[in-house]
Amino acid sequence: MAMLDVAQLTHTYGAGAKAHRALLDISFSVRPGELVSIVGPSGCGKTTLLRTMAGLMEPSGGAVSLEGDRIVGVPEGLAMVFQDYRGSLFPWLSVEANVVFPLRGHGLEKDDIAARVRDSIAAVGLTGFEDRYPSQLSGGMQQRVAIARALAYRPKILLMDEPFASVDAQTREELEDLVLAVKARFGMTILFVTHDIDESVYLADRVVVLSKPPTFVQTVLDVDLPAERDQIATKEHPEFIRLRGEAARLIRSAPHGDPEAHAAAHAPAAA
Ligand SMILES: Nc1ncnc2c1ncn2[C@@H]1O[C@H](COP(=O)(O)OP(=O)(O)OP(=O)(O)O)[C@@H](O)[C@H]1O
Secondary structure, eight states: OOSEEEEEEEEEESOGGGOEEEEEEEEEEEOTTOEEEEEOSTTSSHHHHHHHHTTSSOOSEEEEEETTEEOOSSOTTEEEEESOHHHHSOTTSOHHHHHHGGGTTSOOOHHHHHHHHHHHHHHTTOTTOTTOOGGGSOHHHHHHHHHHHHHHTOOSEEEEESTTTTSOHHHHHHHHHHHHHHHHHHTOOEEEEOSOHHHHHHHOSEEEEEOBSSEEEEEEEEOOSOSSOOTTHHHHSHHHHHHHHHHHHHHHTOOBOOHHHHHHHHSOOOO
């Protein structure tokens, strides 16, 4: 069974003459232990899609399911890491207290919480920084804290919304490799939204390429690259070069969804 299943998702903002159809028909799934990335042209509806998947917004049609259960409201087994790490960490709490925060109130034993927190902070390379406050850390380190917090929660799926868009290029590469390391170590299932085509291919098992709004899935690319990725060797691999070229061409020439053609294609056959 898919960990996350997005089935014929549609969304229209407003109604009547002011209606704006954002999502025309989005269907894809994420298997357990897989990293699926989502790329598309600017304004293609990535935020709308993420908000729907996180249960923060009800779609106009279709459904999102987590392990077969339809998502209505924010589901238990889901954690998110956002681009804006400044807004997502509590500035008045230490690194450790930030990581502990979402574990409170779940009936976990003290020892279990302590072990999860220690393990997650170690996994993101921040052992020794437990007592620091977010303002005492670089942007990349703050994003590591956000990742540690999500790891400690042990979600079924981790949604990452352009998480590295605000850090410098070198830090970005380090954080990408950190995501791959924690995915391997914790068998994490990850949905990764990005504007960066290289990043989408480098990290993923599959890449979902979206159209312009009203948005549909143009294609899903299988990333047939060795599981062990390397910032230099993988990006020189002929298959990486082919895939990034294909994704770039699809995004550059992305069409808008055509509601009439879509309705005709999905109309029931005439009797
Ligand atoms: N509240 C709203 N009311 C009306 N239209 C909206 C609303 N929010 C988004 N839209 C429109 O829906 C479409 C998808 O918007 P969304 O913000 O989901 O795209 P995005 O891919 O996240 O954008 P970006 O590439 O800028 O991050 C856009 O055409 C946008 O203008």
